[in-house]
Amino acid sequence: MSVAAMAVEPAGPKPGKLTAGRIGIYAFLVVSALFFLLPLAVMILTSMKPMDEIHNGNIFALPQHPTFDYWVKAWSSACTGRDCYGLSPGFFNSVKITVLAVPASIALAMINGYALCFWRYRGSEFLFTVLVFGAFVPYQVLVYPIIYALSRVGLFGTLPGIVIVHTIFGMPILTLIFRNFFASLPVELFKAARVDGAGFWGIFVRIMLPMSLPITVVAVILQVTGIWNDFLFGLVFAGHDNLPMTVQLNNIVRTSTGTVEYSTNMAATILTGLVPLVVYFVSGKWFVRGIAAGAVKG
Amino acid sequence: MPMGVTNSSVIVREVSLNFGAVEVLKSLNLDVRKGEFIVLLGPSGCGKSTLLNCIAGLLDVSGGQIFIEGRNVTWEEPKDRGIAMVFQSYALYPQMTVEGNLSFGLKNARLPRDEIDRRVKRASEILQIEPLLKRKPAALSGGQRQRVAIGRALVRDVDVFLFDEPLSNLDAKLRNELRVEIKRLHQRLANTMIYVTHDQIEAMTLADRIAVMRGGIIQQLDAPHAIYARPVNRFVAGFIGAPGMNFIDGTIGEAGGKPVFRAGDARIDLSRYSFEGRPEAGRKAVFGVRPEHVATGEAASAMPFSAEASVEIVEPMGSDTLAWTSLGGQNLSMRADSEKAPRPGDRIRIGFDPGRASIFDAGTDMRL
Amino acid sequence: MAAKPRGSLLTSAIVQDAGIAEGRLQSRARRRRQLGKLPSIIGTLPMIVVAVGVFVIGLSFTVVLSFTSSKLFPTFNFVGWYQYERLWATARWVESVKHIWFYGAGQIGLSLVLGFLLAVFMDQRIRGEDTFRTIFLYPFALSAIITGLVWQLMLDPIWGLQAAVRSWGWTDFKFAPLASGETALIGMIVASTWNGVGVTMAILLAGLRGVDSEIWNATRVDGIPRWRTYLWIVLPMMRGTVATAVILLLVGVVRTFDIVIAMTGGGPGISTQMPATYVIDSINARNVGHGMAAATCMLLPILALILLQVAFRARANRRATAR
Numbered sequence: 001m002s003v004a005a006m007a008v009e010p011a012g013p014k015p016g017k018l019t020a021g022r023i024g025i026y027a028f029l030v031v032s033a034l035f036f037l038l039p040l041a042v043m044i045l046t047s048m049k050p051m052d053e054i055h056n057g058n059i060f061a062l063p064q065h066p067t068f069d070y071w072v073k074a075w076s077s078a079c080t081g082r083d084c085y086g087l088s089p090g091f092f093n094s095v096k097i098t099v100l101a102v103p104a105s106i107a108l109a110m111i112n113g114y115a116l117c118f119w120r121y122r123g124s125e126f127l128f129t130v131l132v133f134g135a136f137v138p139y140q141v142l143v144y145p146i147i148y149a150l151s152r153v154g155l156f157g158t159l160p161g162i163v164i165v166h167t168i169f170g171m172p173i174l175t176l177i178f179r180n181f182f183a184s185l186p187v188e189l190f191k192a193a194r195v196d197g198a199g200f201w202g203i204f205v206r207i208m209l210p211m212s213l214p215i216t217v218v219a220v221i222l223q224v225t226g227i228w229n230d231f232l233f234g235l236v237f238a239g240h241d242n243l244p245m246t247v248q249l250n251n252i253v254r255t256s257t258g259t260v261e262y263s264t265n266m267a268a269t270i271l272t273g274l275v276p277l278v279v280y281f282v283s284g285k286w287f288v289r290g291i292a293a294g295a296v297k298g
Numbered sequence: 299m300p301m302g303v304t305n306s307s308v309i310v311r312e313v314s315l316n317f318g319a320v321e322v323l324k325s326l327n328l329d330v331r332k333g334e335f336i337v338l339l340g341p342s343g344c345g346k347s348t349l350l351n352c353i354a355g356l357l358d359v360s361g362g363q364i365f366i367e368g369r370n371v372t373w374e375e376p377k378d379r380g381i382a383m384v385f386q387s388y389a390l391y392p393q394m395t396v397e398g399n400l401s402f403g404l405k406n407a408r409l410p411r412d413e414i415d416r417r418v419k420r421a422s423e424i425l426q427i428e429p430l431l432k433r434k435p436a437a438l439s440g441g442q443r444q445r446v447a448i449g450r451a452l453v454r455d456v457d458v459f460l461f462d463e464p465l466s467n468l469d470a471k472l473r474n475e476l477r478v479e480i481k482r483l484h485q486r487l488a489n490t491m492i493y494v495t496h497d498q499i500e501a502m503t504l505a506d507r508i509a510v511m512r513g514g515i516i517q518q519l520d521a522p523h524a525i526y527a528r529p530v531n532r533f534v535a536g537f538i539g540a541p542g543m544n545f546i547d548g549t550i551g552e553a554g555g556k557p558v559f560r561a562g563d564a565r566i567d568l569s570r571y572s573f574e575g576r577p578e579a580g581r582k583a584v585f586g587v588r589p590e591h592v593a594t595g596e597a598a599s600a601m602p603f604s605a606e607a608s609v610e611i612v613e614p615m616g617s618d619t620l621a622w623t624s625l626g627g628q629n630l631s632m633r634a635d636s637e638k639a640p641r642p643g644d645r646i647r648i649g650f651d652p653g654r655a656s657i658f659d660a661g662t663d664m665r666l
Numbered sequence: 667m668a669a670k671p672r673g674s675l676l677t678s679a680i681v682q683d684a685g686i687a688e689g690r691l692q693s694r695a696r697r698r699r700q701l702g703k704l705p706s707i708i709g710t711l712p713m714i715v716v717a718v719g720v721f722v723i724g725l726s727f728t729v730v731l732s733f734t735s736s737k738l739f740p741t742f743n744f745v746g747w748y749q750y751e752r753l754w755a756t757a758r759w760v761e762s763v764k765h766i767w768f769y770g771a772g773q774i775g776l777s778l779v780l781g782f783l784l785a786v787f788m789d790q791r792i793r794g795e796d797t798f799r800t801i802f803l804y805p806f807a808l809s810a811i812i813t814g815l816v817w818q819l820m821l822d823p824i825w826g827l828q829a830a831v832r833s834w835g836w837t838d839f840k841f842a843p844l845a846s847g848e849t850a851l852i853g854m855i856v857a858s859t860w861n862g863v864g865v866t867m868a869i870l871l872a873g874l875r876g877v878d879s880e881i882w883n884a885t886r887v888d889g890i891p892r893w894r895t896y897l898w899i900v901l902p903m904m905r906g907t908v909a910t911a912v913i914l915l916l917v918g919v920v921r922t923f924d925i926v927i928a929m930t931g932g933g934p935g936i937s938t939q940m941p942a943t944y945v946i947d948s949i950n951a952r953n954v955g956h957g958m959a960a961a962t963c964m965l966l967p968i969l970a971l972i973l974l975q976v977a978f979r980a981r982a983n984r985r986a987t988a989r
Contacts, residue, residue, distance in 0.1 A: 025787050025790050037801060039860065042819065111710065119706035121703040121707055124710070127717045130718070130722060131717045133972060134716070134717065136968050137968060139923075140923070140941070145725075167712075175713065199705060201709075229808070229812075231810065231928075250928060253928075266816075273812045276808065
């Protein structure tokens with residue numbers, strides 16, 4: 001018998017899963033992950049370094065004397081133009097705007113989706129098409145007419161004003177999501193309720209609303225993230241007293257007296273991004289589902 | 299290790315497959331001869347498709363070996379095993395024409411242009427798909443698509459063909475047509491063919507041998523008529539043959555030196571039955587007789603065993619009618635010609651030959 | 667002979683009577699049905715207001731004003747094509763248009779390629795898939811402002827990547843696109859891709875997973891290598907998914923505003939001006955008519971795309987019914 005015949009006879013599962021190809025896959029993914037994580041690392045590291053360390057070192061160096069002073073400064077005393085109250089007023093403004101705009105936009109969109117599914121009337125589909133078309137229109141095209149309309153009713157630069165704006169621009173996608181969701185429910189539920197004598201609002205409140213919890217969670221995630229991260233509408237419509245955190249952040253960074261304070265800027269950046277990041281990490285799979293729901297067009 | 303000339307085309311040796319803690323295949327052994335058409339038959343979840351995928355190399359075995367044409371292919375990729383496969387959902391490449399589908403694999407293997415053309419031409423002639431060569435799969439009917447799928451396997455010029463429930467997606471009429479085509483194909487090409495199905499009619503008509511599987515184990519590996527006439531256990535007996543075999547619970551006894559079967563007030567003389575071994579008296583058993591073997595009327599009186607029975611229910615099925623009576627207090631169905639079918643309430647004479655029956659142990663379900 | 671017409675007259679009279687009653691019943695039922703829809707109409711009033719009031723009337727308002735000489739407040743002093751002529755004579759605007767085409771092509775192209783690569787690699791049954799997905803998607807949770815600010819720092823020639831890599835020994839390393847007008851857009855493309863490619867990847871991955879798994883078995887038996895299968899077989903099967911991804915990217919590109927403000931403020935010079943910033947700047951500069959002309963120009967490509975899509979769908983419908 002030759003030596004080759006004495007070699008291992010193949011039996012059972014294939015050996016050596018770790019081929020060059022496999023290593024390459026993980027290598028690519030790890031390098032990509034680094035690309036994605038790097039800015040976050042820079043943000044965190046820079047925000048904890050005193051200015052002299054930044055000047056003397058590079059952005060990837062670990063802080064020698066890590067400090068949260070700049071976080072405090074960004075929160076309470078950084079200058080956003082004339083005022084120097086830090087980000088905290090912006091935070092509370094963002095909270096106010098989000099807390100008001102999210103339920104408003106979701107409630108209206110839910111009613112729209114419900115009506116478009118079960119209570120169609122002449123022209124409702126056409127109106128819906130116009131609405132969806134509106135989702136594609138760049139905001140800047142509609143900015144001025146809305147400015148004009150709001151100022152005519154005295155709501156320009158006020159909290160209700162910006163809530164209305166968020167409701168308007170959130171309506172197309174949210175209505176689409178809710179409509180698709182209600183369309184996926186068995187229509188027998190609706191028919192049975194009608195036979196029982198319930199009307200438009202009755203069926204909505206007692207049957208559809210309780211059933212729409214999963215999609216509502218998705219919508220809430222989408223809206224909270226979208227509204228909190230918004231900049232343009234906050235800049236134009238919120239008014240000086242209600243500027244959201246993102247606008248304040250930009251102001252802090254733009255307001256540099258002399259040298260740029262990277263530590264404070266990065267600290268401010270982290271603070272502004274904290275809320276949506278927390279929502280993201282807590283919601284996990286729901287976030288992905290939200291993207292899929294928003295992305296799946298009819 | 300197989301040495302020298304062998305008649306085996308595919309050998310499966312002690313193959314097991316585990317998905318986590320679940321044992322899907324348990325130490326299977328199978329020896330497929332050259333040019334044989336073997337069918338893996340069984341209900342859903344019995345492991346037949348899994349076994350086929352292991353032979354193909356699409357699944358990695360947890361233990362055991364697989365040999366194809368004398369080579370140990372246990373660790374080989376599917377493309378190196380000398381096999382071709384036809385899938386249940388055809389799996390045609392949607393963006394390519396039929397011609398593209400047939401030649402894609404060959405082009406990838408860098409075969410010379412004229413060789414590719416020759417093989418594509420030959421395959422499309424055999425399967426009569428020449429007029430379809432420029433069409434895309436979306437423009438084909440189900441039967442045409444399946445032919446193209448078989449064509450894609452044909453151009454590979456291999457010794458072993460694997461079929462994974464290829465006719466299950468077709469309607470009944472198409473299924474019958476293509477079944478005949480596949481049989482003709484096998485007669486023409488004489489390749490080894492391993493065919494998976496849950497349809498026993500396909501198995502019976504196509505196979506040289508059938509491997510009836512259940513729970514990851516081959517229950518019986520035999521020629522179709524042997525499986526029909528002498529099923530090795532109760533499961534195989536019930537699985538093959540439609541309408542299904544009648545099963546009557548009772549006990550084996552002795553009467554005058556001869557073995558008998560007792561159920562209720564019925565007594566069946568078993569001297570014509572060929573036992574595997576000698577069961578002792580008092581053994582609980584199940585008596586199995588097929589509806590088509592139960593005769594009625596005058597033919598019944600001529601049978602070794604006959605009895606009076608009253609018809610309870612009648613199920614007309616077109617050319618045949620299934621009539622239900624009881625024997626020994628349990629249901630017994632029989633096939634009758636619809637022209638002369640009995641009616642509910644009729645008292646008729648029924649009879650059968652115990653020699654053609656099957657008796658199983660009540661506990662182990664094995665043939666006695 | 668005479669009996670028949672009378673009989674038929676009677677029957678026709680009965681039929682007529684029944685017809686009238688039937689008609690009255692039907693119209694009453696129709697009215698009830700329409701009245702039943704009243705709560706629905708009331709409930710969707712906001713949608714009606716938004717669809718008609720904002721998207722139709724508001725849009726028309728913008729277009730109409732583009733033909734006027736409005737400064738800060740809308741006037742209806744029509745000046746024909748004046749604003750448009752001035753628009754296309756302004757370097758800042760013409761450059762903005764060039765920029766958004768370059769930026770759009772770059773961002774969409776890069777996102778599709780990188781997104782597809784990431785999706786393919788994620789599809790390889792790797793361990794820690796969830797962890798990787800979390801890492802690839804988290805930038806999307808961050809606002810464009812944050813993205814712009816962080817990347818502005820990272821791409822800074824003195825404080826950012828370039829300086830860091832140089833300090834590690836590669837003294838010739840150059841990666842500070844924001845410093846030069848010619849490369850600033852590239853820096854923006856990198857930043858916004860970082861922000862959004864996770865979504866593209868998620869969409870393409872979902873599309874990949876929707877492909878019939880038996881196709882993979884067929885290619886394995888045929889001996890087609892994996893990368894070829896992805897490129898020549900699976901990708902063409904994912905046309906719808908890719909279209910969805912492209913549309914989403916397109917919508918995002920047209921809206922590009924926040925990231926410009928955060929990263930470059932439109933500079934250096936006017937090298938990263940975008941139509942969106944131009945419109946806002948015009949409004950702030952009390953040149954509303956001019957800004958509306960710019961806004962209308964932004965709208966036109968979108969309109970063209972929608973009309974194309976409608977035409978496409980109509981043609982597909984015609985083909986489907988013809989068969």
